[in-house]
Amino acid sequence: MQTLTRNQQIVFDIINKSSEPLKAYTILSNVQKKGIKAPPQVYRALDKLIEMGKIHKIESKNAFVACQNSSCNVSKATAFSICESCEEVTEISNSKISKYLSNFAEKSGMEYKKYNLEFFGLCKKCK
């Protein structure tokens, strides 16, 4: 269990507290009072946090969420469902899916390292 540096902790806290994915510049404007003043400071922290599996990037939104599992730091396999109406993002942790997919990848001939899966549609509330 790795310990976070000052900037990493600040950036992680704000993502972790948020109920929705945060964009890098939103994070920046929210941490300027804490002394983080420029984009590179945010992006560096984001990079490290992703590496550790503490947060994930939602590629289709250029936004970041805290990991809601405990296994992502190992597997690097991520899956999300994204509501196109309310923008809610939920991390899916389903070992069946990840077994199924990693199995598929291996059979396809590639040396598989990780995947990212994003579902789009309407969440329970919005449909």
Added chain:
Amino acid sequence: MQTLTRNQQIVFDIINKSSEPLKAYTILSNVQKKGIKAPPQVYRALDKLIEMGKIHKIESKNAFVACQNSSCNVSKATAFSICESCEEVTEISNSKISKYLSNFAEKSGMEYKKYNLEFFGLCKKCK
């Protein structure tokens, strides 16, 4: 079967001829001799082509590839394997995966519309 407008055709052609995913500004610089001069012209064409299912966006790379299937225009379900060494991107068309995943999405309670799946690793050549 929809017919393409002039700009859409120009943009599609260059993506379709390319052996690798193309970025929007690479496309732009390659079509300026054909009269497309500014980013919005490229992005509009890209948007429409995506809508039609003729091309896909590789979200993790901000790059665009021509569809290699025939069914994407209907299903909107896309899957790619991406080599982290040579950057090769291959579109995966596997009806089993797409059934499995869309089934999963439905069961989860969301009204599922589409998904995008990106595998990362090493391709046959690079591993």
Added chain:
DNA sequence: TTACATAATGTTATTTTATAACAATAAACT
């Protein structure tokens, strides 16, 4: 502890990616 190496931070400037806004044409419809 000092010396060295490595990692993290601070800072400025710039690059890359994408969109807003509005005018001008072209295509489709009545």
Added chain:
DNA sequence: AGTTTATTGTTATAAAATAACATTATGTAA
């Protein structure tokens, strides 16, 4: 022909990400 709708052209700007380099902190090993 006149009206609506889609597409195009153009300028400017916003948003997302990185390059480059100086500084400070942290860890390691003599």
